[in-house]
Amino acid sequence: MxxxxxxxxxxxxxxxxxxxxxxxxxxxxxxxxxxxxxxxxxxxxxxxxxxxxxxxxxxxxxxxxxxxxxxxxxxxxxxxxxxxxxxxxxxxxxxxxxxxxxxxxxxxxxxxxxxxxxxxxxxxxxxxxxxxxxxxxxxxxxxxxxxxxxxxxxxxxxxxxxxxxxxxxxxxxxxxxxxxxxxxxxxxxxxxxxxxxxxxxxxxxxxxxxxxxxxxxxxxxxxxxxxxxxxxxxxxxxxxxxxxxxxxxxxxxxxxxxxxxxxxxxxxxxxxxxxxxxxxxxxxxxxxxxxxxxxxxxxxxxxxxxxxxxxxxxxxxxxxxxxxxxxxxxxxxxxxxxxxxxxxxxxxxxxxxxxxxxxxxxxRSARMVKLYGVRVNLDDVDALLLSRGYRAAAFGGDDQLKIAVEGADPKVVRALIIESFSFPPRGFDVRSLPAIPRAASGKVLYADIARHWDDGLAA
Structure with missing residues (x-):
């Protein structure tokens, strides 16, 4: 026992x-x-x-x-x-x-x-x-x-x-x-x-x-x-x-x-x-x-x-x-x-x-956010979307998950995220941009996306 x-x-x-x-x-x-x-x-x-x-x-x-x-x-x-x-x-x-x-x-x-x-x-x-x-x-x-x-x-x-x-x-x-x-x-x-x-x-x-x-x-x-x-x-x-x-x-x-x-x-x-x-x-x-x-x-x-x-x-x-x-x-x-x-x-x-x-x-050094108290690995979100054919970059802070998608309909991606992860709809924002900015090494420039999040990205 x-x-x-x-x-x-x-x-x-x-x-x-x-x-x-x-x-x-x-x-x-x-x-x-x-x-x-x-x-x-x-x-x-x-x-x-x-x-x-x-x-x-x-x-x-x-x-x-x-x-x-x-x-x-x-x-x-x-x-x-x-x-x-x-x-x-x-x-x-x-x-x-x-x-x-x-x-x-x-x-x-x-x-x-x-x-x-x-x-x-x-x-x-x-x-x-x-x-x-x-x-x-x-x-x-x-x-x-x-x-x-x-x-x-x-x-x-x-x-x-x-x-x-x-x-x-x-x-x-x-x-x-x-x-x-x-x-x-x-x-x-x-x-x-x-x-x-x-x-x-x-x-x-x-x-x-x-x-x-x-x-x-x-x-x-x-x-x-x-x-x-x-x-x-x-x-x-x-x-x-x-x-x-x-x-x-x-x-x-x-x-x-x-x-x-x-x-x-x-x-x-x-x-x-x-x-x-x-x-x-x-x-x-x-x-x-x-x-x-x-x-x-x-x-x-x-x-x-x-x-x-x-x-x-x-x-x-x-x-x-x-x-x-x-x-x-x-x-x-x-x-x-x-x-x-x-x-x-x-x-x-x-x-x-x-x-x-x-x-x-x-x-915080890791790519994690707390979405309404639940820890979310941002790499999981990116990987799921990539497996469905969408290039994406997830970032944000606690209770502020943001997802940029490359040349895709944000409404379609939003529905997919809700279905796949059971996130509350108010918990994240999806926006589209022509291309996800990357460094010469191919690394996603998350800071650039965040800096221009409200500067005309299509929601």
Whole structure:
């Protein structure tokens, strides 16, 4: 019996999860239900793809998989069919589990060799269904959950309302950290922009909510009065940089009303949490991602790979943590590989440290953006469009994905992107130009495209 199974069984009949449809499970019942659901997979260790949704049966299946010896890849249930088919073809899992389907378990040919320590796989690029996966041990995921539970001071009396996708590392971490302390959670398919979310928030007397920058921008427009419920005491934010003005707004509101607002930073590869801004520092340091979470060590390296000790000097942020992934996987053959990171992650983010030790991200070196909290690999977008015959260049910042296409109808490309990646329509802008500017080496000149984005490019 693994450590997760022992923990879950120790929670016994405590309430575990409920959803929009009124379905609910105790810890014991969820484990029993999930194990029965997974019975067709068999007892022999297997590689399982779980199609996730914010529904109690899906959370119960996840619980049972944590408690099993299987290795599981979490994929959102509404991932475009083409992207799912590509993932299955590349990694050859033994089974696909969809708890909401009439036939919840579909056995496949499988046969992929698995490393004995491999327990969990997460896509590195959210809703794009990137074939690049992060590989984790069970102990790594548990270590990050324990750190989160510690700095948030979680107890069995908590009850989060989770609307984030459960295959998304942030959503997964909400489940894991509360599972660790035996707290119940409510899940909803409604977003904060829908009345159903607020109805559920009140009905279940949720103690906390988690959101990405887009959600807090929406909450600003709604007004903080919607949050002034007697049971709601904690708000957390991750999934991209929140504007300092909003950090001040929600941090100040939380202090005035006796609540807590946590700004957090992380990466999928780190399991996912890396740092947090203590709530009492939000007003004075709203641009900061704060301090390392318990058990994590953060350092800065210069271009020569040497440590930076001085305050105010920028360098690459490096994380040492027991929750770091084993390494990446690009195909089925990589799933047999061992730990290649040894607890160390070079984040690709450029940061600096203040005199009193607070970390501030000042740049990003990789071609990634956070689109409404979901990390998007811009190279995935370019590659998908090229495979369909479109030369394209994707760029932008958090919640500002922009795609330039060469000599094509932007409306056609826009429809293709929505179909392929399930991006929200308001999340990106597609425009056409006669030719994508390139250097003599053939490298795309993204800066030139960005500079002239509003200078007559056809939308």
């Amino acid at each position: 693994n450590a997760w199974a022992q923990l879950i069984e120790s929670h016994g009949g405590r309430p575990f999860v409920d959803d929009d449809e009124g379905r609910s499970f105790s810890y014991a019942d969820a484990l029993s239900y999930g194990r029965a659901l997974l019975a067709p997979v068999g007892d022999q260790r297997a590689f399982v793809v779980l199609l996730c949704s914010n529904a109690a049966p899906s959370i119960a299946a996840y619980l049972a998989l944590l408690a099993s010896d299987h290795a599981v890849l979490l994929v959102e249930r509404d991932l475009a069919a083409e992207r799912l088919t590509a993932l299955l073809g590349l990694y050859s899992p033994d089974a696909v589990v969809d708890p909401l389907d009439e036939t919840p378990v579909r056995r496949l040919r499988g046969g992929t060799e698995l490393h004995p320590d491999l327990a969990l796989l997460l896509s590195t690029s959210g809703s794009t269904g990137s074939p690049k996966l992060a590989r984790f041990t069970s102990s790594a995921i548990r270590a990050n959950a324990a750190s989160i539970a510690e700095y948030l001071n979680l107890t069995p009396d908590e009850r989060p309302l989770l609307h984030l996708p459960t295959s998304y590392s942030y959503g997964m971490s909400v489940i894991n950290s509360h599972l660790l302390v035996g707290a119940p959670l409510s899940v909803t398919a409604c977003s904060p922009m829908q009345p159903g979310f607020w109805d559920r928030l009140s009905a279940v007397e949720a103690t906390s909510i988690a959101g990405v920058p887009f959600h807090y921008d929406m909450l600003r427009r709604f007004g903080t009065a919607k949050l002034e419920l007697p049971h709601l005491r904690t708000l957390t934010q991750a999934g991209g940089k929140l504007a300092p003005s909003l950090v001040k707004l929600f941090g100040g509101w939380a202090q005035q009303t006796g609540r807590r607002f946590f700004v957090m930073y992380g990466q999928t590869e780190a399991g996912p949490r890396i740092s947090y801004l203590p709530p009492e520092r939000a007003a004075e340091a709203p641009e900061s991602v704060g301090i390392a979470i318990p058990g994590v060590e953060l350092s800065l390296l210069d271009d020569a790979g040497q440590p930076i000790e001085e305050a105010g000097v920028a360098g690459e942020l490096v994380c040492r943590s027991p929750a770091i992934m084993m390494g990446y996987a690009l195909s089925a053959s990589d799933l047999s590989r061992g730990d290649e990171q040894c607890g160390l992650l070079r984040t690709g983010d450029v940061a600096q440290r203040s005199e009193d030790g607070l970390i501030t991200i000042v740049g």
